[in-house]
Amino acid sequence: MARIVEIDDPDDPRLADYRDLRDVELRKSLETEHGLFLAEGEKVVRRAVEAGFAARSFLMAPRWLDGLADVLDTSDAPCFVLSEALAEEVTGFHVHRGALASLHRRALPSLDDVLAKARFVLVLEDLVDHTNVGAAFRSGAALGVDAVLLAPRCADPLYRRAVKVGMGAVFALPWTRLPDWYGALPDLSARGFTTVALTLAEDAVPLEDAVAGLDKVALVLGSEGHGLTPRWQESADRRAIIPMRAGIDSLNVAAAGAVACYVTARR
Amino acid sequence: MARIVEIDDPDDPRLADYRDLRDVELRKSLETEHGLFLAEGEKVVRRAVEAGFAARSFLMAPRWLDGLADVLDTSDAPCFVLSEALAEEVTGFHVHRGALASLHRRALPSLDDVLAKARFVLVLEDLVDHTNVGAAFRSGAALGVDAVLLAPRCADPLYRRAVKVGMGAVFALPWTRLPDWYGALPDLSARGFTTVALTLAEDAVPLEDAVAGLDKVALVLGSEGHGLTPRWQESADRRAIIPMRAGIDSLNVAAAGAVACYVTARR
Numbered sequence: 001m002a003r004i005v006e007i008d009d010p011d012d013p014r015l016a017d018y019r020d021l022r023d024v025e026l027r028k029s030l031e032t033e034h035g036l037f038l039a040e041g042e043k044v045v046r047r048a049v050e051a052g053f054a055a056r057s058f059l060m061a062p063r064w065l066d067g068l069a070d071v072l073d074t075s076d077a078p079c080f081v082l083s084e085a086l087a088e089e090v091t092g093f094h095v096h097r098g099a100l101a102s103l104h105r106r107a108l109p110s111l112d113d114v115l116a117k118a119r120f121v122l123v124l125e126d127l128v129d130h131t132n133v134g135a136a137f138r139s140g141a142a143l144g145v146d147a148v149l150l151a152p153r154c155a156d157p158l159y160r161r162a163v164k165v166g167m168g169a170v171f172a173l174p175w176t177r178l179p180d181w182y183g184a185l186p187d188l189s190a191r192g193f194t195t196v197a198l199t200l201a202e203d204a205v206p207l208e209d210a211v212a213g214l215d216k217v218a219l220v221l222g223s224e225g226h227g228l229t230p231r232w233q234e235s236a237d238r239r240a241i242i243p244m245r246a247g248i249d250s251l252n253v254a255a256a257g258a259v260a261c262y263v264t265a266r267r
Numbered sequence: 268m269a270r271i272v273e274i275d276d277p278d279d280p281r282l283a284d285y286r287d288l289r290d291v292e293l294r295k296s297l298e299t300e301h302g303l304f305l306a307e308g309e310k311v312v313r314r315a316v317e318a319g320f321a322a323r324s325f326l327m328a329p330r331w332l333d334g335l336a337d338v339l340d341t342s343d344a345p346c347f348v349l350s351e352a353l354a355e356e357v358t359g360f361h362v363h364r365g366a367l368a369s370l371h372r373r374a375l376p377s378l379d380d381v382l383a384k385a386r387f388v389l390v391l392e393d394l395v396d397h398t399n400v401g402a403a404f405r406s407g408a409a410l411g412v413d414a415v416l417l418a419p420r421c422a423d424p425l426y427r428r429a430v431k432v433g434m435g436a437v438f439a440l441p442w443t444r445l446p447d448w449y450g451a452l453p454d455l456s457a458r459g460f461t462t463v464a465l466t467l468a469e470d471a472v473p474l475e476d477a478v479a480g481l482d483k484v485a486l487v488l489g490s491e492g493h494g495l496t497p498r499w500q501e502s503a504d505r506r507a508i509i510p511m512r513a514g515i516d517s518l519n520v521a522a523a524g525a526v527a528c529y530v531t532a533r534r
Contacts, residue, residue, distance in 0.1 A: 135519065135521075135522060138516065138518065138519065138522070139518055139522045141512065141515050142511045142512055142515045142516065142517065142518050143509075143511065143512070143518075143526075144512060165519075167516045169515070169516075172515070242410075242529070244409040244410065245408065245409055245410070245411060248408050248409045248436070248439070249405065249409065249434045249436075250409070251405065251406055251409050251410075251525060252402065252405065252406075252432075254402075254521060254522060254525075255402060255405070255406045255521060255522065255524075255525035256525075257522075258518060258521075258522035258523075258525050258526050259410075259525050259526055259529045262509070262526045262529070262530075263529075
């Protein structure tokens, strides 16, 4: 059973994991340095713990204790209880759905382990926006992706916003970082995956045709602004496009990712 | 040619259209009362004017004047020029891509006019989040939707965030409000559209099957939280689902909308 610790001082040093949650740069360095990540909201906190992540602590207003009692029962970590006003003072924002947890990160699995049973892999290059990374995990999990691979510079899927938008799909899908950016796609090809880059390039073919009949597929998505780097476009086995009405902006990456996963899963 | 008006007082009453852009409730009443809406960013401002919306005024930092010179040439409205710091003080947020315009709303077209040439209509019930409304317009425009219909309580597609997320697709697609919520779907059926409600209901069939071979289709999406109301689910001709992996949360409405438009356009 988690130890209930009532807090009435917003400067209490035990709350260090929860400070200034809206300061993205500060949070990135703090979370990496301390090997932690945050889960927000009752459902996501529950999923993190049920997926086996060890809690460093919990933080919530009193009215959330009952709903998470069974989750708290399984942990020895402290549960800091404080008013919603005080929680807002510490975190710097209004905590929706009332509960937060700080959890230990785990070492990332090897590429071999992540790919062992995978037939449909989603590969994200340099996505910047945590919301889009979370959306990619959620859509991927729902639409048949077996694993996710991230380029070295892709935004962190365990960042709070990504976890929240993804509704905890990052706990359900196997994922890891690619150790090498330059050779990443040829390496996947050597492992038996046909790499299919989603791009607006001139020679791109309709995605449905690009993936038809393939066994093991790696669907490759680029960043919000400029899409895939030239290196990744050129080193992919195939270049594919989602057919769109002429004269219209391309889909945003979350929408394109969802459609692409749907099409690829039904290849 | 727009009249260039240099501003150095953040309280200048001529800036009334641009105040407190982050205060959603205030903006909703102000914009409705004065029959205006805001376009943000060089590309979206350009598209609004090119789509024929008359500007009440423009507001931008000096460095955006050149890029929008051809747009300003077509208007008689004042263009308020002020420093980025002052712009932030007035609007309450950092104006990305530097330019804003306040434009006159137009009377909404009749349902008859909007449907005259449409074979694929997207119908949004009570979406709350302007981001999702904008995403629905953008995905719909890219993926083959001919027109959009909004339930009486659906969030405003001309709200600044919706326009921005939609990259101005709201100017390109014919759309209007449905006058009557209760009878909306039977009315569409009477007009020759097969109404297909996207839902997790027990009797929902895969969307691909639900739309196969249909001529005129109305694809119906519900709100972020609870989906479609029971009335709309029951009064639709068909109930359909995007097949998903078991045990996974449903897709978010933007992702589901994109996939559903893709599937329906290829019926």
